[in-house]
Amino acid sequence: MKPFGVFEDEEELNHRLVVLGKLNNLVKEWISELGESKNLPPSVVADVGGKIFTFGSYRLGVHTKGADIDALCVAPRHVERSDFFQSLIEKLKHQEEIKNLRAVEDAYVPVVKFEFDGIEIDLVFARLSMQTISDNLDLRDDSSLRSLDIRCIRSLNGCRVTDEILHLVPNQENFRLTLRAIKLWAKRRGIYSNMLGFLGGVSWAMLVARTCQLYPNALASTLVNKFFLVFSKW
Template sequence: MSSVPAPGGRGDPPPSDGGGGGTSQPQPQQQQQPAAATCGGSAMVGVVDKTLGMTSAISTAPPKASDLQRTQELEETLRQFGLFESEEELAHRMDVLFKINQLVKQWIYDVSIKKNMPASVAENVGGKIYTFGSYRLGVHTKGADIDTLFVAPRHIERSDFFTSFVELLRQQDEVKDLRAVEEAFVPVIKMTFAGIELDMLFARPSLPEPSPGG
């Protein structure tokens, strides 16, 4: 996956519950401390957030004016080589994500009904596709894939995801090169949807209705 600087992040933030396998590891914690920094000649006082990953950030200092200038120069060079997508291509990615979300919502409803859930409840159980990785950060290159996470309500099981949902995807004319890798360390569905490569992970929080806002 390419990680070339581009302005602005895109997509929805993934929830804290991941879709990968393996044993969870304890997360290092840092106490919140006041931090002073300068940006544009003015002093800023903030709070250093606790470490969210396995290691702390190399630096939490804001960029210097020279850093911003170099970033702008790099972006201009990359644009000259055609490495950034056009507005039409970006809009197409958004359209693909919208269609995938619509498929997911309809599939969740259908599975819920098959599991004897009342229709009035099945219509509101939630479930959504979230983006992460280079696309979410806005640093993907032209033609790069989109990493997605399917957050399902707790009555939707991983086996459902890799059976009936995969079968639904097979029925879509826009889906090509569909592969379900259920036995991988991080189980994933890979596909090309309307020309856009997608990797989709699965997560099921212990909630009856995942928050639509993440």
């Protein structure tokens, strides 16, 4: 699959990690500043937290060269959705490394799109009913959905589905390699697109995950064969 640009090299992978680290620090800084502006006690502001989670193909470990990163900004209860689309955007505008910044507030899942040091990022937002957001927050815990509005639940859904898929497959490395092969096959045949009525990224991932469950000890080469065998007779 290497001739088709499926894999990134080590330098490109590390660059993505650096960009995500910078974005995570920016978000934490913004949440703290917002807490101060809303007169939260200094002791609360010091531990208020906030975190960037990834989902989609990057989180699954199957993204291709030059692919964007789907990311989720999780904030505590003092941060409103309007803050995300106003004060955070203002903060991002002042970062030299960020370009092509635009907000799509009326989307099914409202999103802020931008390019951070050459990496395209789609950032969605969820506000949890917690005073602080710790770095070890587990979004698979259903209690995190308590008292949330529908837009926040939709934003969280991407991360929760991605993490659940990774949790349910018997061997993540075999799953990833198999999914890369199936995605490449689907794209080259023009059937990788939910907008055109075919299957999208998550749907293909779920089908491959099911194949991995049916053949837990199989290698990726066998799993690709079994994928077509299973779903040709589904």
